[in-house]
Amino acid sequence: MTSITDAPENPSLNGARSRKTPGGPVIRWLRANLFASVTSSIISLLLIALLGKALVSLLQWGFLNAIWSLPGDQTGACRSIRGIGACWAVIPEKYRFILFGTYPFDEQWRPAVVCLIFIALFYVSSRRSWWRKELVLVWAAALVLIGVLMWGGIFGLSYVSQDRWGGLPVTLILATFGLAFGFPLGIVVALGRRSKLPAIRSLCVLYVELIRGVPLISLLFMASVMFPLFMPDGVNIDKLLRAQIAFVLYAGAYLAEVVRGGLQAVPRGQHDAADALGLSYWKKNGLIILPQAIRHVIPPLVNTFIAFFKDTSLVLIIGIFDLLTTAKTSIIDPAWQPFSVEVYIFVGVIYFLFCFAMSRYSRRLEAQARPG
Amino acid sequence: MTTSTPEFRRRRQLRFSFNRQQIIGLIWQIVVVGIAVAIVAFLWSNALHNLSVRRISTGFAFLSREAGMPIADTWLAYSPKDPYVRAFIVGIVNTLRVAVIGIVLATVLGTLIGIARLSSNWLLSRLAAVYVELLRDIPLLLQLLFWYVLMQGLPAARAAWRPIEGVFLSNRGLVLPSVPIAEANLWVIAAFAAGLIVLYVLRRQLMARQIADGKVRHIWPYALTLLLGLPALVSFSLGASWTVTMPELRGFNFVGGLTLAPEYFALLIALVTYTSAFIAEIVRSGIQAVPKGQWDAANALGLRRSFVLQRIVLPQALRVIIPPMTSQYLNLTKNSSLAVAVGYQDVVSIANTTLNQTGQAIEAIALIMMVFLTISLGISLFMNWYNARIALVER
Numbered sequence: 172m173t174s175i176t177d178a179p180e181n182p183s184l185n186g187a188r189s190r191k192t193p194g195g196p197v198i199r200w201l202r203a204n205l206f207a208s209v210t211s212s213i214i215s216l217l218l219i220a221l222l223g224k225a226l227v228s229l230l231q232w233g234f235l236n237a238i239w240s241l242p243g244d245q246t247g248a249c250r251s252i253r254g255i256g257a258c259w260a261v262i263p264e265k266y267r268f269i270l271f272g273t274y275p276f277d278e279q280w281r282p283a284v285v286c287l288i289f290i291a292l293f294y295v296s297s298r299r300s301w302w303r304k305e306l307v308l309v310w311a312a313a314l315v316l317i318g319v320l321m322w323g324g325i326f327g328l329s330y331v332s333q334d335r336w337g338g339l340p341v342t343l344i345l346a347t348f349g350l351a352f353g354f355p356l357g358i359v360v361a362l363g364r365r366s367k368l369p370a371i372r373s374l375c376v377l378y379v380e381l382i383r384g385v386p387l388i389s390l391l392f393m394a395s396v397m398f399p400l401f402m403p404d405g406v407n408i409d410k411l412l413r414a415q416i417a418f419v420l421y422a423g424a425y426l427a428e429v430v431r432g433g434l435q436a437v438p439r440g441q442h443d444a445a446d447a448l449g450l451s452y453w454k455k456n457g458l459i460i461l462p463q464a465i466r467h468v469i470p471p472l473v474n475t476f477i478a479f480f481k482d483t484s485l486v487l488i489i490g491i492f493d494l495l496t497t498a499k500t501s502i503i504d505p506a507w508q509p510f511s512v513e514v515y516i517f518v519g520v521i522y523f524l525f526c527f528a529m530s531r532y533s534r535r536l537e538a539q540a541r542p543g
Numbered sequence: 544m545t546t547s548t549p550e551f552r553r554r555r556q557l558r559f560s561f562n563r564q565q566i567i568g569l570i571w572q573i574v575v576v577g578i579a580v581a582i583v584a585f586l587w588s589n590a591l592h593n594l595s596v597r598r599i600s601t602g603f604a605f606l607s608r609e610a611g612m613p614i615a616d617t618w619l620a621y622s623p624k625d626p627y628v629r630a631f632i633v634g635i636v637n638t639l640r641v642a643v644i645g646i647v648l649a650t651v652l653g654t655l656i657g658i659a660r661l662s663s664n665w666l667l668s669r670l671a672a673v674y675v676e677l678l679r680d681i682p683l684l685l686q687l688l689f690w691y692v693l694m695q696g697l698p699a700a701r702a703a704w705r706p707i708e709g710v711f712l713s714n715r716g717l718v719l720p721s722v723p724i725a726e727a728n729l730w731v732i733a734a735f736a737a738g739l740i741v742l743y744v745l746r747r748q749l750m751a752r753q754i755a756d757g758k759v760r761h762i763w764p765y766a767l768t769l770l771l772g773l774p775a776l777v778s779f780s781l782g783a784s785w786t787v788t789m790p791e792l793r794g795f796n797f798v799g800g801l802t803l804a805p806e807y808f809a810l811l812i813a814l815v816t817y818t819s820a821f822i823a824e825i826v827r828s829g830i831q832a833v834p835k836g837q838w839d840a841a842n843a844l845g846l847r848r849s850f851v852l853q854r855i856v857l858p859q860a861l862r863v864i865i866p867p868m869t870s871q872y873l874n875l876t877k878n879s880s881l882a883v884a885v886g887y888q889d890v891v892s893i894a895n896t897t898l899n900q901t902g903q904a905i906e907a908i909a910l911i912m913m914v915f916l917t918i919s920l921g922i923s924l925f926m927n928w929y930n931a932r933i934a935l936v937e938r
Contacts, residue, residue, distance in 0.1 A: 204665035211664045218666050370572040374579055381912070384919050386880035388891055389911045397904045400593045401586040481682035488884055495685055512696070515689045519681045526680035 233257050261510040265501040272337015272492045281320045282340040289343045333409050337492035345483040353422025361430035382424035390417045395489040429471050433464035473533035477526050599902045612896050614888050616804040634893035642876040645814040653822025660827045678820035687813040691885045694805040709789045717808050718790040721801035727783035734777040738769035806887035818875045829864035869926035890914050
């Protein structure tokens with residue numbers, strides 16, 4: 172912890188000082204924000220120099236020297252500029268595979284629509300005015316629709332088996348279904364952990380601490396290797412579903428802790444008042460305690476969602492074709508192998524957009540929740 | 544709760560010798576525990592049956608069998624002829640090697656960035672914000688693969704980059720000058736550690752006396768003697784050699800020096816940068832949680848700004864910072880298991896190989912769980928101890 176005291180002494184940590192200085196608004200802004208003191212000026216100049224250099228080389232690599240399209244697999248031009256310029260041509264060549272995996276090429280409009288449905292679902296769920304009971308129906312309908320589109324087999328859609336699914340829809344399915352089932356599980360476990368009944372409480376503590384104590388990878392290994400051992404003969408559960416179960420259990424444990432934090436924030440008087448009205452345990456929690464508790468923890472919940480969304484990428488290790496796995500697989504092709512950096516940047520942007528939107532949203536909620 | 548039971552229900556309740564709530568509670572517990580036990584028993588009997596069909600014997604006897612798995616990057620002596628238990632120990636050391644160094648570096652980097660975010664220098668705080676936002680919103684595994692690919696894209700050993708003399712960065716990893724550690728050197732290091740402990744005790748006593756009589760006592764003369772003088776004395780008397788061996792390029796690889804393999808280096812960079820973004824946010828909110836009045840009061844006393852930060856603000860901020868910091872340390876340790884994606888052999892990767900070779904799935908996973916629960920418990924205990932030490936003493 173000595174490192175904290177070693178931190179650079181920042182003379183102007185205390186917020187910008189407003190001083191009356193001569194000059195136009197630009198000059199005044201510069202003086203207040205970049206050149207307020209000697210140290211600050213030195214830092215500014217150093218940063219401008221470094222940043223300028225970095226931006227120029229990034230611009231050269233990413234735009235000026237970059238190649239945007241190539242005829243077929245003729246990657247010779249790209250190879251000759253390796254390290255000098257980016258080969259963005261890999262993206263138009265491979266984006267269908269990265270986004271949708273091995274889903275039949277002519278049917279790829281279906282996973283594309285599924286992704287749009289997911290985004291619409293997230294958008295609708297984020298609106299405060301939509302937070303009512305009908306939302307559950309909307310979710311149920313959307314999830315059924317997603318199932319129909321992905322599997323097919325009815326309404327004239329051809330059947331596509333689960334092992335051909337891949338890319339962004341798989342990432343979204345793992346994350347969304349994990350949350351949709353993990354959240355109720357988390358609520359039940361959080362209630363159980365605060366229960367007065369010792370057996371139930373210790374079961375919940377055991378579950379939460381065991382799951383939170385080990386890395387997610389070991390849970391995924393468990394799902395992919397150990398799960399078949401635990402099943403009776405003849406029962407064979409699909410790999411994606413096994414990973415999905417592991418994610419539900421994982422999300423349940425983490426969300427339980429967040430919800431528990433919210434439960435602790437509900438004043439004791441609310442319990443007493445509910446008891447005084449003679450409400451049953453479930454009515455008391457469902458109508459009085461939980462609505463208040465969850466409102467308290469919406470920002471940390473969204474942060475858990477973000478972490479969870481990113482964590483779905485770990486299925487790479489057990490060989491499920493999510494967005495990251497398809498990206499990594501797309502550059503196995505020897506012709507395009509040297510251009511993995513470009514592909515990772517492309518996929519990174521997609522992940523970033525989803526997570527950034529969520530984190531912005533969580534920050535806005537936090538600002539709204541702050542009193543005053 | 545029972546007091547609110549309406550009158551008409553109470554009549555029925557009289558039949559039982561204890562109250563209705565307790566009975567319902569008991570039934571609930573029996574039902575839930577019964578279901579849990581039934582599920583576990585069902586899974587367990589299936590597992591036993593499946594294992595016997597596959598002729599896999601349960602138990603940890605396999606640990607003494609020959610592992611036959613090569614481990615490239617290790618600090619301990621290891622050969623594929625060693626038993627599994629040795630491989631596991633190597634794996635645990637590899638996990639700790641990444642986790643401990645990663646935690647230290649991430650704390651330093653995260654604190655710097657957290658403070659930079661609060662800087663009144665617009666450019667600095669913006670840059671820190673971009674850093675935090677960018678790293679937090681991209682999956683760690685993707686970042687790890689990205690660093691690893693960059694590492695592989697570095698020039699070959701012959702054309703290695705040399706930022707400073709003796710430091711080579713190539714697709715063989717990072718090669719640094721090193722000091723060969725002999726017995727005498729270990730004694731010097733021990734002397735330094737002993738000096739640190741004595742200094743710590745001394746500092747407490749000096750502080751206590753300063754608080755008692757108000758006289759300022761300087762600690763640096765003692766620090767100099769204990770941390771430099773004592774090790775120097777030991778070094779001279781034992782004749783320890785501190786010659787630095789510079790790595791040299793011979794043929795296609797480096798000889799001498801300390802090599803950080805690309806897998807290890809990529810994993811370390813990914814873990815440190817990713818976790819530092821979270822630590823930066825924790826440090827920032829911790830500092831912001833200190834009331835502005837504390838700054839004003841310290842300024843009014845005419846204290847230097849660096850002194851205010853070090854002695855007034857950070858100690859108070861630490862109380863807010865430590866609990867979430869603990870969970871970041873735990874996360875970093877657990878995230879180090881992503882090593883398996885780039886082929887760095889940490890304990891999870893070795894357990895996975897063991898599992899594939901022997902089929903001892905339950906035992907391998909149990910070992911992973913044991914290792915991580917132990918590490919988590921260790922970090923939690925240490926941080927709780929530290930948290931209790933810095934906690935506000937209220938009278």
